[in-house]
Amino acid sequence: xxxxxxxxxxxxxxxxxxAGLGSRLFGRDLPTLIAAYAGDTLYATMMFVGIAILxxxxxxxxxxxxxxxxxxxxxxxxxxxxxxIDALRATVPGALVLGYGFLWSDVACYVVGVxxxxxxxxxxxxxxxxx
Numbered sequence: 001x002x003x004x005x006x007x008x009x010x011x012x013x014x015x016x017x018x019a020g021l022g023s024r025l026f027g028r029d030l031p032t033l034i035a036a037y038a039g040d041t042l043y044a045t046m047m048f049v050g051i052a053i054l055x056x057x058x059x060x061x062x063x064x065x066x067x068x069x070x071x072x073x074x075x076x077x078x079x080x081x082x083x084x085i086d087a088l089r090a091t092v093p094g095a096l097v098l099g100y101g102f103l104w105s106d107v108a109c110y111v112v113g114v115x116x117x118x119x120x121x122x123x124x125x126x127x128x129x130x131x
Contacts, residue, residue, distance in 0.1 A: 016046045043110070044067060068110060068111065
């Protein structure tokens with residue numbers, strides 16, 4: 001299998017980030033379910049795509065496991081509260097990257113988000129590179 005195109009995945013990464021930020025920015029205009037869970041789902045998809053850029057020769061399964069592990073680690077880190085990390089989380093970039101508090105629903109969203117990224121990749125790679 002040929003390595004992934006960093007350019008294509010870079011564009012995909014920007015699209016996923018834009019969709020995730022848009023789900024937060026325009027959440028009041030979206031259906032409740034989408035507003036509540038799209039951001040966390042797309043966060044994990046972003047992690048999958050971002051790792052694909054860094055490791056273009058990795059298998060889809062390895063990317064998925066790594067993206068899930070990182071997403072889970074960040075979510076679990078939200079159980080830790082110290083003044084320095086809570087101050088970091090109080091900033092917009094810190095909140096976007098580290099989140100605020102542990103939620104089991106976020107863990108479920110991460111599984112869905114990584115599955116979404118891996119499934120789309122598998123379908124598109126098969127369609128455009130069936131050999």
